[in-house]
Amino acid sequence: MHSVDSTLSEAARMATDAAGPIWIMAEVQTAARGRRGRPWVMPEGNFAATLLLPVSGAAGDAALRSFVASLALREALVAATGRSDDFSLKWPNDVLLRGGKLAGILLESTGQGPQLRHLAIGIGVNLATAPAVADVEAGAVRPVSLKGELGTTITPEDFLDLLAAAYARFEDQFSTYGFAPIRAAWMSHAARLGEVITARTTRDETTGTFVEVDGAGNLVLDTSKGRVTIAAADVYF
Numbered sequence: 001m002h003s004v005d006s007t008l009s010e011a012a013r014m015a016t017d018a019a020g021p022i023w024i025m026a027e028v029q030t031a032a033r034g035r036r037g038r039p040w041v042m043p044e045g046n047f048a049a050t051l052l053l054p055v056s057g058a059a060g061d062a063a064l065r066s067f068v069a070s071l072a073l074r075e076a077l078v079a080a081t082g083r084s085d086d087f088s089l090k091w092p093n094d095v096l097l098r099g100g101k102l103a104g105i106l107l108e109s110t111g112q113g114p115q116l117r118h119l120a121i122g123i124g125v126n127l128a129t130a131p132a133v134a135d136v137e138a139g140a141v142r143p144v145s146l147k148g149e150l151g152t153t154i155t156p157e158d159f160l161d162l163l164a165a166a167y168a169r170f171e172d173q174f175s176t177y178g179f180a181p182i183r184a185a186w187m188s189h190a191a192r193l194g195e196v197i198t199a200r201t202t203r204d205e206t207t208g209t210f211v212e213v214d215g216a217g218n219l220v221l222d223t224s225k226g227r228v229t230i231a232a233a234d235v236y237f
């Protein structure tokens, strides 16, 4: 579609029992949202899409699809550019290009209580233009674009073809073998593994050595007070 408030909102409107899996892509979003209620600044020419996916089972398991989506997104970017070493993954679900933020993922769900019906996986990639530093949160990783860093030009339509194919492969692996191979692949591309990082929530801040992502997708840090497991936070380098 050309213009929509947010492809995530469109997915929520479409989430009837029979719906999905379906990719919803827009050239323009007038009210795009990012993690933690932040707006997502999206200059035209960038990629914005949401995968509406029917799911069953516990919310925690379904949320592991943010790692599935991150890996698929990285693979699509490698396919688009032929560069593998330039892309890394930042917990929980950003893709970095040469250390700058290239792409973000936001998961939303529909359903009752712990049982989910649909997952909406919203993905934004700065294909053409990075938002201005002033438009992103202070202290956040510097925003970059694919064109700006590598000179690669790809249309959102062509990028969706690569991403949908990559997502289907990783989803297949996840539903067949579970989280273990996804976790291993994710860690092999993790940014700052073994280094000191800071995880911040609205309540507190934890600094420590990034040890691993555990079997439930949590961030594990070794701190001066011992090992800490973090389920949700923003990470700062």
Ligand SMILES: O=C(O)CCCC[C@@H]1SC[C@@H]2NC(=O)N[C@@H]21
Pocket: 005, 006, 007, 008, 009, 029, 031, 032, 033, 034, 035, 036, 038, 040, 047, 048, 049, 050, 094, 103, 104, 105, 106, 122, 123, 124, 125
């Ligand atoms: O904060 C983040 O890093 C996540 C950004 C997610 C942006 C995408 S763009 C497509 C989809 N629609 C939205 O409104 N947000 C997501």
